[in-house]
Amino acid sequence: MTGTPNNSGKTVLVCCGTGCLANNSMEIYKELKKRVEALGPGFAVRPVLKTTGCNGLCEKGPIVNILPDDIFYCRVRVSDVDEIFEKTILRGEVIERLLYLDTSTGRRVRSHKESEFYRRQLKIALRNIGQIDPASIDDYIERGGYNALKKALFEMSPELVISEIERSGLRGRGGAGFPTGYKWRQCKRVNSFPKYVVCNGDEGDPGAFMDRSIMEGDPHSVIEGMIIGAYAVGSKKGFIYIRDEYSLAVRNVSKAIEDAYSRGFLGRGIMGSGFNFDVEVVRGGGAFVCGESTALMASIEGRVGEPRVKYIRSTEKGLWGQPTVLNNVETWANVPVIIDRGADWFAAIGTDRSKGTKVFSLVGKVKNTGLIEVPMGITLREIIFDIGGGITGNGKFKAVQTGGPSGGCIPEALLDLPVDFDSLDRAGSMMGSGGMIVMDETTCMVEVARYYLKFLSEESCGKCTPCREGIRRMLEILEDICAGRGQEGDLELLLELSETVKEASLCGLGKTAPNPVLTTIKYFESEYLAHIRDKRCPAGVCRKLTSYRINTDLCRGCGLCAKKCPAGAISGKPGAPHIIDVSSCIVCGTCREVCRFNAVEVIGGRSE
Amino acid sequence: MIQEKRGEDLSQVKSILDRYPRERRFLLAILQDIQKTYNYLPREALNEVRDYLGIPLSSLYSMATFYKALSLKPKGTYVIKVCDGTACHIRGSMDLIDEIRKLLSVSPGEVTKDGRFSLETVNCVGSCALAPVMVINDKYYGNLKPAMVKEILAGYGGIRGDWDTK
Numbered sequence: 080m081t082g083t084p085n086n087s088g089k090t091v092l093v094c095c096g097t098g099c100l101a102n103n104s105m106e107i108y109k110e111l112k113k114r115v116e117a118l119g120p121g122f123a124v125r126p127v128l129k130t131t132g133c134n135g136l137c138e139k140g141p142i143v144n145i146l147p148d149d150i151f152y153c154r155v156r157v158s159d160v161d162e163i164f165e166k167t168i169l170r171g172e173v174i175e176r177l178l179y180l181d182t183s184t185g186r187r188v189r190s191h192k193e194s195e196f197y198r199r200q201l202k203i204a205l206r207n208i209g210q211i212d213p214a215s216i217d218d219y220i221e222r223g224g225y226n227a228l229k230k231a232l233f234e235m236s237p238e239l240v241i242s243e244i245e246r247s248g249l250r251g252r253g254g255a256g257f258p259t260g261y262k263w264r265q266c267k268r269v270n271s272f273p274k275y276v277v278c279n280g281d282e283g284d285p286g287a288f289m290d291r292s293i294m295e296g297d298p299h300s301v302i303e304g305m306i307i308g309a310y311a312v313g314s315k316k317g318f319i320y321i322r323d324e325y326s327l328a329v330r331n332v333s334k335a336i337e338d339a340y341s342r343g344f345l346g347r348g349i350m351g352s353g354f355n356f357d358v359e360v361v362r363g364g365g366a367f368v369c370g371e372s373t374a375l376m377a378s379i380e381g382r383v384g385e386p387r388v389k390y391i392r393s394t395e396k397g398l399w400g401q402p403t404v405l406n407n408v409e410t411w412a413n414v415p416v417i418i419d420r421g422a423d424w425f426a427a428i429g430t431d432r433s434k435g436t437k438v439f440s441l442v443g444k445v446k447n448t449g450l451i452e453v454p455m456g457i458t459l460r461e462i463i464f465d466i467g468g469g470i471t472g473n474g475k476f477k478a479v480q481t482g483g484p485s486g487g488c489i490p491e492a493l494l495d496l497p498v499d500f501d502s503l504d505r506a507g508s509m510m511g512s513g514g515m516i517v518m519d520e521t522t523c524m525v526e527v528a529r530y531y532l533k534f535l536s537e538e539s540c541g542k543c544t545p546c547r548e549g550i551r552r553m554l555e556i557l558e559d560i561c562a563g564r565g566q567e568g569d570l571e572l573l574l575e576l577s578e579t580v581k582e583a584s585l586c587g588l589g590k591t592a593p594n595p596v597l598t599t600i601k602y603f604e605s606e607y608l609a610h611i612r613d614k615r616c617p618a619g620v621c622r623k624l625t626s627y628r629i630n631t632d633l634c635r636g637c638g639l640c641a642k643k644c645p646a647g648a649i650s651g652k653p654g655a656p657h658i659i660d661v662s663s664c665i666v667c668g669t670c671r672e673v674c675r676f677n678a679v680e681v682i683g684g685r686s687e
Numbered sequence: 688m689i690q691e692k693r694g695e696d697l698s699q700v701k702s703i704l705d706r707y708p709r710e711r712r713f714l715l716a717i718l719q720d721i722q723k724t725y726n727y728l729p730r731e732a733l734n735e736v737r738d739y740l741g742i743p744l745s746s747l748y749s750m751a752t753f754y755k756a757l758s759l760k761p762k763g764t765y766v767i768k769v770c771d772g773t774a775c776h777i778r779g780s781m782d783l784i785d786e787i788r789k790l791l792s793v794s795p796g797e798v799t800k801d802g803r804f805s806l807e808t809v810n811c812v813g814s815c816a817l818a819p820v821m822v823i824n825d826k827y828y829g830n831l832k833p834a835m836v837k838e839i840l841a842g843y844g845g846i847r848g849d850w851d852t853k
Contacts, residue, residue, distance in 0.1 A: 098816050101827035137816030285772030288813030323719070323756045324812055326825065364715050364754030367810065381714035383753045442774040442815035449816050480773065516773045516815075530776055534810055540753075645833070667782060667833075 089126040089168055094142040094209060096133025096292060097327065098449075103157065104141035105130075110160040111143075111168075126168050129218070132296015132331075134209035135450035136196065139179065144209070149190040152177040182446055182468040196447050199466050201428065203436045204252075204412040205452045208296035213331045216338040219299040225344055227415035231307045232352040235418075240311040241267060244414065246422035248434030253279055253370075253407030254482065254511045255587070256433070256500035259414075262404060266312045266394040269402040274314040276305050277398065277405040279375055280321040280328065283367040284483025285534065287514030289438040290408035292450050294321065294328035297412065298335035302358065304411030306344065307418055309356045312404055317358035318379050323365045333360050367484075367538035371586045372405045373397075374540065385540045386586035407512065409438055429455035433499035437510065443480075443517035444471050453498070460494040463517055473677070474519035478602070482511030484531045484538075485591030487598030488524060507598045509591070521668075523620035524603040525610050529557040531595040539588060546589030549580035553596060561621045565611035570600060619681035622666040626682055629670075631656040633678035640670035640679065695729040704739045711740060718750060718757055727761040763798045763805035765843050768822040772811025775819040779833075783819055784808065786833040790840060803844070 093099075093108040108130055115128050134142050139153035145167055152163065155177060166172040178187040183195040191197050202208075211218035219225070231240050245260030266274060278301055282290040294301060305317045319336075321329050336358055339345045347355045361379050368374045369384040376398045378384040397403025413435060417425045426434050433455040439462065442448045446468035453462060459479055463469070470476050478488040487508035489496065496502050500510050518527065532554040541547045553576050556569050577593030584590050600607060609615045616624035629640075629649075634656040641649040641657055648664040651657030659670070671679040703720045707713040714736070721732050733747050751757045767787060771780045784795060787806055791799055798805040814820045817829025821839075828839055 097812075097814050097827065098829070101814060101817055101820070101829045137814075140816075282813070283810065285776075285811035286774045286815050287811070288815060291813040323754075324809065362716060362719060363756075364719065364750075365756035366754050378715065379712065381711040383749050440815055442818065443777055448774075448818075483773075514773070514815075516777070518777060522777050527773075527777070530773070538810075 090146040091128045092131045092144040094134045095130040098137030099140035102140045106157050114164045129212040132208045132213050133292040137449045151179050151191040153179050201436050201454050202452050204409045213296050227418035228303050237311045243422045247417045247425040252409035263312050266402045266404045269395050275398045275403040276309045276314045276317040278319040279407045281363045281370040283370045284514045286516045287512050288440050289513045291325050293408050293412050295331050298332045300412040304414035306356050307414050318361050320361045323363045368540045385542050430499045439513045439515045441467050441515050444519040445517040455499045456497045458495050470519050477520050478518045480516040482509035483514050484535050486511045487594045490602040523618035524599045524606050526620045528596045528599045535592045543584045545580045545583040549576050550592050560610050563614050563623045615683035625666050628680050628682050629657050630678045630680050633676050639673050643669050643673050699724050700732045700735045722757050727758050764803045766805050768807050768809045770812045770820040771808040774815035778818040780819040782833045786836045
């Protein structure tokens with residue numbers, strides 16, 4: 080190393096969220112670390128290297144962010160490490176080609192905060208993620224962590240904490256949108272001890288990873304929220320139930336709990352006050368229904384996770400029959416900020432009846448996939464086209480699925496719908512925990528409905544007959560339709576079954592299970608009819624109802640499809656239109672995907 | 688079908704049990720630890736748990752069959768989990784499963800004859816931005832295409848053909 084580089088106070092943040100880890104970010108961290116350690120003792124101010132939780136921009140990972148200049152590098156490779164270290168970390172130079180490319184303007188921006196993806200967002204629940212090392216309690220404290228707890232314990236009565244949460248208008252982020260302050264008040268009223276607080280981290284909706292990122296990237300925010308909640312309702316014991324598949328979240332939360340104990344934020348006499356609180360992690364066992372609050376409590380008790388009737392609320396009789404407050408991860412993470420900055424500040428964000436922000440995982444056929452946090456009331460169009468950058472490839476938007484298996488598919492006509500609890504409900508979908516899956520014209524809506532019912536039929540615990548049997552019968556009908564055996568009357572039967580399943584099931588799983596079917600029939604009926612009457616899958620997904628043909632006017636004979644076809648079903652001379660041999664075609668869709676001239680057309684099914 | 692192995696060394700079950708108080712609420716955690724150690728829940732181990740917690744065997748079986756993380760049959764040395772969450776599904780996870788089925792002659796829920804791989808589908812591993820995703824033990828593979836599967840499996844010592852001879 081030569082010269083006297085200017086490296087004063089540089090902090091290098093390497094994203095180690097699950098997305099970036101899968102793209103090798105740990106190697107990048109290790110390589111950077113080697114170089115920092117090799118700097119020798121001559122450096123007065125050494126660069127500080129940290130691993131962080133998910134930045135949200137998983138599509139562009141691995142991500143390396145260099146502070147204080149806020150230089151944001153995307154898709155970093157191990158081979159870039161030397162250059163980053165020499166140029167940016169030691170000399171403060173920017174490496175143009177690694178900067179974030181803003182798809183909306185076509186320009187590279189130095190800080191991702193200047194990008195469309197980031198500019199529209201407002202981070203409250205995700206305030207620290209990507210900025211701190213989740214394994215470091217000092218990082219959390221440095222950014223104001225545990226201030227709210229101090230304020231609550233020493234300046235506020237439990238009553239005042241509850242009224243503050245009530246006034247903020249915070250509603251449960253787990254899906255149903257139940258007012259958090261009201262829930263706490265109900266629990267506080269009950270004069271029975273012990274009381275419990277529970278964090279629901281059993282995020283099971285396919286296509287959703289908000290809670291995962293919070294638990295992995297900022298575990299202390301959840302713990303702090305829980306301690307405040309426990310203080311408010313008078314609980315001494317809490318549980319964080321984390322989904323079995325989330326091993327990194329289990330690790331990071333466990334470490335955070337340990338650190339919080341050693342600093343006196345948990346245990347006896349918290350921060351020198353008279354308040355005691357203990358919390359422990361419970362690993363889930365891989366059952367979707369355990370995301371339902373009463374099933375989750377049964378699971379914590381060491382039983383099979385079956386929901387119970389809720390004419391007595393959990394706030395009265397929950398865990399072991401005792402008063403229990405159960406909130407979702409994101410809800411808990413919001414609590415410290417509300418206490419710290421005040422209910423008025425929070426209530427000024429969002430819409431009339433939905434306050435604050437919501438975290439969404441924006442995935443599917445959208446350009447910028449990842450984790451976003453937006454103020455309530457933003458429209459779906461803004462989320463998908465401004466933040467998400469629109470549809471991948473040359474695709475055309477078809478629908479967006481919100482609310483997971485309990486939600487519904489929203490068509491283009493409703494894209495200007497504001498995103499809040501009530502608007503989505505009215506459209507037949509729901510906010511859910513925040514999965515947002517964008518679908519384009521190559522997604523078959525009938526098959527999507529089939530997919531969700533398959534999921535739900537497997538995850539139904541079997542306690543209620545309408546859910547256990549009803550979903551299965553509905554699935555059979557959908558499978559028939561997808562396989563070309565659909566008949567007149569199927570849609571009516573589906574609607575009738577939907578009504579019974581909705582009406583007669585005990586818990587949220589059954590009550591909302593027909594939503595994917597109902598919304599797809601409501602908004603995409605013609606697609607169902609194409610399957611049933613014309614035996615054709617317009618999206619080209621249902622294999623029995625699809626065959627491909629090459630449009631000889633559009634085909635330039637480049638041969639790419641023939642090269643990529645796994646079945647060897649495409650032939651043709653270079654420069655001349657190619658032909659698909661229907662008898663050996665396996666309808667995988669590869670040709671359609673690789674064709675640069677859109678020459679591969681979807682036509683109706685093959686006769687059996 | 689794989690038969691349940693007989694005569695497992697149960698010493699590790701005892702050390703797992705020693706870590707937990709005799710309370711029902713630790714049942715799931717105990718079963719998960721046993722699953723992790725043995726790759727399944729051996730019958731003899733369940734007997735030990737029954738005696739330790741005083742819970743009927745039938746309840747243990749209902750736990751074992753309810754929770755997906757638990758299994759009564761041994762899983763493969765390498766557990767291939769193909770994510771079939773919505774994001775992966777619409778980006779072609781079924782094509783990955785077809786490819787693995789072709790390469791390893793194994794269907795979801797099954798174990799290969801030599802006991803090395805088991806294939807499972809899971810409903811979302813929370814890495815939707817990398818869809819479609821496959822996880823082998825704890826390693827994530829994202830943005831997959833069916834054509835990439837063969838090479839990845841080769842890294843774990845086998846695709847069909849070179850493995851039939853083993």
